[in-house]
Amino acid sequence: MQVALLPGSTLWPQLMLLRLAPVDAAGGRAGRGCCVVVFPDSVAPDAFRALAVALGAVAGLGAVVVNEREIG
Numbered sequence: 001m002q003v004a005l006l007p008g009s010t011l012w013p014q015l016m017l018l019r020l021a022p023v024d025a026a027g028g029r030a031g032r033g034c035c036v037v038v039f040p041d042s043v044a045p046d047a048f049r050a051l052a053v054a055l056g057a058v059a060g061l062g063a064v065v066v067n068e069r070e071i072g
Contacts, residue, residue, distance in 0.1 A: 006033060011055050015039060018051070 006019040021033030040048050 004029070005054055005058050007058055009055050009058055011052055016048070016051060016055070018055075 002023050003020045004023045006021055009019045010017045016038040018036040018038060019033060020036060021029050022031045024030040038048070038051065043051075
């Protein structure tokens, strides 16, 4: 499943709020979205940094489609 990182996602130094929505194969929204809270100590530092960069892309270019990945 692919999800879109939506505008309105927010980054603070100690908290990240991701607005996500599922997308279909054509890139259109495929259902109801959700919010995910991410704390810096809940993921690897590189993963937190990558999410912060993706948030910057959303702020500048609109929604970004990302592949589902397991964070472990």
